[in-house]
Amino acid sequence: MARNKLSIITITNNVLASPLYVEKGTLIVIYNNTQRTVYSDIDFFEFEYSGEDLYLNFSTIGTEETYNERIDLSTVNNINGVQIHPFN
Numbered sequence: 001m002a003r004n005k006l007s008i009i010t011i012t013n014n015v016l017a018s019p020l021y022v023e024k025g026t027l028i029v030i031y032n033n034t035q036r037t038v039y040s041d042i043d044f045f046e047f048e049y050s051g052e053d054l055y056l057n058f059s060t061i062g063t064e065e066t067y068n069e070r071i072d073l074s075t076v077n078n079i080n081g082v083q084i085h086p087f088n
Helices: 008-016 019-024
Strands: 027-031 035-039 042-050 053-060 069-072 076-079
Touching (some): 008 042, 019 027, 027 053
Antiparallel strands (some): 027 035, 027 076, 042 053
């Protein structure tokens, strides 16, 4: 059964409006509701679907590359409190 998908625009707008990103340039990624990873000094980011898989590409302040990090979001529940995968 295909998984329901949120639009990239919706996810991006909600993360951009999150207080942690607005105030500190930080993304907190929650995996499987148990593991938390903090990414700070985010310069810019984009979400991208590759088939059914969602990825987060981002760059940190001070790097020369367009995107120097890529995260597979298949096991991510939320970023800065923004739901990434809707409930089916």
